[in-house]
Amino acid sequence: MTFNPFSLIIITLCVHQQDTLNTLKTNNLNNISILGLGLIGGSLALALDSAENPVIRTGWSRSQSTRDFAKDNNVVDIVCQTPEQAVTSADMVVLAGPISSFAGQMKQIADFLPQNCIVTDVGSTKSEIHKWAKKHLPNHARFVGSHPMAGSEQQGIEFARADLFEGAFCFVTPSDDSDPAAVELVKQVWKKLNMRVIEISPQKHDQTVAMISHLPHVIASSLVNISDLEQIIYCGKGFLDTTRIASGPENVWRDILMTNPTNVARSIDKMIKSLSVLRDQLKAKNGDEIEKMLADARIKRNELVELKLQRKELPE
Amino acid sequence: MTFNPFSLIIITLCVHQQDTLNTLKTNNLNNISILGLGLIGGSLALALDSAENPVIRTGWSRSQSTRDFAKDNNVVDIVCQTPEQAVTSADMVVLAGPISSFAGQMKQIADFLPQNCIVTDVGSTKSEIHKWAKKHLPNHARFVGSHPMAGSEQQGIEFARADLFEGAFCFVTPSDDSDPAAVELVKQVWKKLNMRVIEISPQKHDQTVAMISHLPHVIASSLVNISDLEQIIYCGKGFLDTTRIASGPENVWRDILMTNPTNVARSIDKMIKSLSVLRDQLKAKNGDEIEKMLADARIKRNELVELKLQRKELPE
Numbered sequence: 078m079t080f081n082p083f084s085l086i087i088i089t090l091c092v093h094q095q096d097t098l099n100t101l102k103t104n105n106l107n108n109i110s111i112l113g114l115g116l117i118g119g120s121l122a123l124a125l126d127s128a129e130n131p132v133i134r135t136g137w138s139r140s141q142s143t144r145d146f147a148k149d150n151n152v153v154d155i156v157c158q159t160p161e162q163a164v165t166s167a168d169m170v171v172l173a174g175p176i177s178s179f180a181g182q183m184k185q186i187a188d189f190l191p192q193n194c195i196v197t198d199v200g201s202t203k204s205e206i207h208k209w210a211k212k213h214l215p216n217h218a219r220f221v222g223s224h225p226m227a228g229s230e231q232q233g234i235e236f237a238r239a240d241l242f243e244g245a246f247c248f249v250t251p252s253d254d255s256d257p258a259a260v261e262l263v264k265q266v267w268k269k270l271n272m273r274v275i276e277i278s279p280q281k282h283d284q285t286v287a288m289i290s291h292l293p294h295v296i297a298s299s300l301v302n303i304s305d306l307e308q309i310i311y312c313g314k315g316f317l318d319t320t321r322i323a324s325g326p327e328n329v330w331r332d333i334l335m336t337n338p339t340n341v342a343r344s345i346d347k348m349i350k351s352l353s354v355l356r357d358q359l360k361a362k363n364g365d366e367i368e369k370m371l372a373d374a375r376i377k378r379n380e381l382v383e384l385k386l387q388r389k390e391l392p393e
Numbered sequence: 394m395t396f397n398p399f400s401l402i403i404i405t406l407c408v409h410q411q412d413t414l415n416t417l418k419t420n421n422l423n424n425i426s427i428l429g430l431g432l433i434g435g436s437l438a439l440a441l442d443s444a445e446n447p448v449i450r451t452g453w454s455r456s457q458s459t460r461d462f463a464k465d466n467n468v469v470d471i472v473c474q475t476p477e478q479a480v481t482s483a484d485m486v487v488l489a490g491p492i493s494s495f496a497g498q499m500k501q502i503a504d505f506l507p508q509n510c511i512v513t514d515v516g517s518t519k520s521e522i523h524k525w526a527k528k529h530l531p532n533h534a535r536f537v538g539s540h541p542m543a544g545s546e547q548q549g550i551e552f553a554r555a556d557l558f559e560g561a562f563c564f565v566t567p568s569d570d571s572d573p574a575a576v577e578l579v580k581q582v583w584k585k586l587n588m589r590v591i592e593i594s595p596q597k598h599d600q601t602v603a604m605i606s607h608l609p610h611v612i613a614s615s616l617v618n619i620s621d622l623e624q625i626i627y628c629g630k631g632f633l634d635t636t637r638i639a640s641g642p643e644n645v646w647r648d649i650l651m652t653n654p655t656n657v658a659r660s661i662d663k664m665i666k667s668l669s670v671l672r673d674q675l676k677a678k679n680g681d682e683i684e685k686m687l688a689d690a691r692i693k694r695n696e697l698v699e700l701k702l703q704r705k706e707l708p709e
Contacts, residue, residue: 226627226629245629246627246629248627275627284624285624285627288619288620288621288624288625289620289624289625289627289628289629289631289632290628290629290631290632292616293616293631293632293635293636294631295668295671296612296616296635296668297635297690298671298686298687298690298691299664299667299668299671299686299690300608300609300612300664301689301690301693301694301697302667302686302689302690302693303604303660303663303664303666303667304604304605305604306693306696306697308600308601308604308605309604309605309697310697310700310701311542311562311564311591311601311605312605312606312697313542313561313562313605313606315605315606315609315610315637315638316605316606316609317697317698317707318634318635318637318638319609319612319613319634319635319636319637319638320609320635320690320694321631321634321635322631322634322635323687323690323691323694324691324694324695324698325687325691326691327684327685327687327688327691328684330684330687331680331683331684331687334675334683335675335678335680335683338675338676338678341672341675342672342675342676344619345668345669345671345672345675346672347619348615348616348619348668349665349668349669349672350619351615351618351619352611352612352615352661352664352665353661353665355611355614355615355661356657356658356661356662356665359650359651359654359657359658359661360654360658362651362654364647364651367647367650367651368643368644368646368647370614370615370618371614371639371641371643371646371647372643373617373618374613374614374615374617374618374636374639375614375639375640375641375642375643377617377618377622378617378636378639378640379640380622381617381622381625381626381628381633382633382640384626385626391633
C-alpha cells in the first residue's frame with residue numbers, strides 16, 4: 078500500500094473537528110438555545126446539527142408558522158412556545174432575531190437563565206447590544222457579542238442552510254468585563270461552523286462595519302433614490318452591482334443604522350468630503366489629480382482582491 | 394414531414410439579418426475603417442466579420458504590437474500604418490481609441506476622408522465629441538455619435554471578442570445638423586451586432602450616463618479611497634460588489650469625467666445632498682424616515698431588476 082498524503086490531511090481535519098467537539102462537551106455546552114429562527118437562526122441550528130455533535134438545539138420563534146416549519150423540518154430538536162421556556166435548560170443562548178427585539182428579550186429571559194449561562198447574539202452592530210446586556214441581563218449571565226458576517230438578501234427559515242457560515246468572517250466582541258472562558262467558548266462554536274473568527278472590541282467592530290458595510294448600504298440606497306427610472310432603465314452591470322445591496326430588507330437595515338448612528342454619520346461625512354474634493358477638481362479641470370484619485374482606488378481595490386484571493390476568501 | 398415552428402423562426406431571423414446586410418450594401422457601406430484596435434475596436438472588427446457580410450474591415454492602431462496582432466489573427470482585413478491611410482477608402486470611419494485622441498485624429502484625417510464619408514465613434518461621452526467633429530471634420534463628412542455600452546475591466550485587442558456587443562445598449566446621438574440617412578446607417582450597423590439601439594441627443598445622453606455610469610464610478614472610487622485597508626480586509630461580497638467598477642482603467646475614466654464635468658458635478662451634488670439628509674435623519678434618530686428611504690430604494694431597484702428581467706436584458 079502506497080502512502081497517500083491526502084489521508085493525513087483528512088485525518089488531521091477530523092481529529093481537529095473532534096477536538097473542538099470534545100472541548101464543547103468538556104465545557105458542558107450541551108444545550109444551545111436559539112431565539113429567532115430566520116435565515117441566520119435557522120442556518121445556525123442546521124449547521125450545529127451534525128452526527129458527531131451531541132448539542133441539543135432548542136429554538137423559539139415569534140411566528141407560529143416558523144415554529145411549525147422548524148418542527149416539521151427538524152431545524153431544531155425542541156421548539157418552544159416562549160423565550161422563557163426556550164432558555165431554562167440552555168448552556169448558551171443565541172439572540173438571532175432583529176436587533177430591535179434584543180433589549181426586550183433580554184429583560185424577558187433574565188429571570189429564567191440558568192446559572193452561568195452564556196448569552197451571545199448575531200446582530201450586525203455591537204456597542205449598543207453590549208450596553209443592553211449590561212443593563213438587562215443578570216450578573217451571573219456571561220454575555221459576549223458575535224457578528225457572523227453571513228446572510229443574503231433572502232429572509233426567513235425556508236432559506237436557512239447548514240453551509241451559510243462556511244468560510245465567512247465572524248466577529249466576536251468581548252467587553253472589558255466579559256468572562257474569558259465564555260469568550261473562548263463562543264469563538265469555538267463559530268469556528269466549529271468553519272467561520273474565520275476575529276476577536277475585536279465592540280467599539281472597534283462598530284467603526285469597522287460602518288465603513289465596510291453600513292456606508293456602502295447607505296450609498297447604494299442614496300444612489301438609487303436620486304436616479305430617475307427613465308435613465309436607469311439603460312444601466313448596465315456597473316450600476317446594478319454598485320446598488321445590489323440596496324435591495325436588502327429595510328427593517329433590518331433600519332435597526333443596524335439606528336444602533337450605529339455616530340460611526341455611520343462619521344463615515345458619511347468622510348464620503349461627502351471625498352466626493353466634494355473630486356467635484357472641485359472636476360470643476361477646476363485638474364485631470365492629473367482626478368486620474369491620481371482613480372488610480373489610487375484601482376490599485377488599493379486590486380490589492381484587496383489579491384489579498385483575499387491569497388487567503389482563499391474568494392473563488393479563483 | 395411534420396411542420397416545425399422553429400424552422401420558421403430561424404428563416405425569419407435569417408431573412409431579417411440578410412435584409413440588414415442588403416441595406417448596408419444598397420447604401421454603399423462596403424468599407425468600414427476602425428481607428429483604434431483595443432477591446433472595443435477589435436471586438437467591433439470581429440463582430441463585423443461574418444460569411445454573409447461583404448464589408449471590408451480596415452484598421453489602424455497606434456501600437457505596432459497591436460497592428461501585428463490584428464494582422465496575425467485576421468482581426469481586420471487590412472492593417473494600415475497611419476490613420477490617414479486607413480480612411481482613404483472608407484465609407485464609414487469609427488473612432489475607437491481613447492476619447493482624448495479623438496480631436497487630434499479628426500484633424501489628422503480631415504483632408505483624407507472620401508466625399509460623404511460617415512464618421513462615428515465609441516466614446517462614453519458625446520457633447521464634447523460632437524463639438525470637436527463640428528470644428529475639425531470637413532463639411533462633407535457626416536458625423537453621428539455612438540456609445541456602445543459594452544466592455545469590461547479588461548483592455549486590449551487580445552480580449553476582443555465577436556459577442557461583446559450582443560444584447561447590450563448602444564446610444565446613437567444625432568445632433569441638429571446630422572444627416573438622417575447617416576444616422577439610419579450608423580443605427581443599422583449596431584443593430585446588426587444585435588445591440589439595443591437608443592436614439593438620444595448628445596446632451597441628454599451625457600446627463601443619462603452621468604447618473605447611470607459616471608457617478609457610480611466616482612462613488613466606487615471614493616469609497617475605496619476613504620477606507621482603511623486594515624478594515625476592508627474583513628469586507629464581504631457587499632463592499633466588493635459596490636466597488637467593483639473602481640478597478641477600471643484610470644486613463645479611460647479620466648477622459649470620460651473630463652469630457653462630462655458639468656453633469657458629473659451636478660450628479661455628485663445630488664448625491665451629497667441625499668447623503669446629508671440621511672446623516673441628519675440619523676443624528677435626529679428619525680428611524681421611520683430612514684426606513685422609508687431604505688424602502689424607497691429597495692422598491693425602486695427591484696422594479697428596475699423586474700423590468701430588465703421582463704425585457705430579457707438580464708439572465709433569469
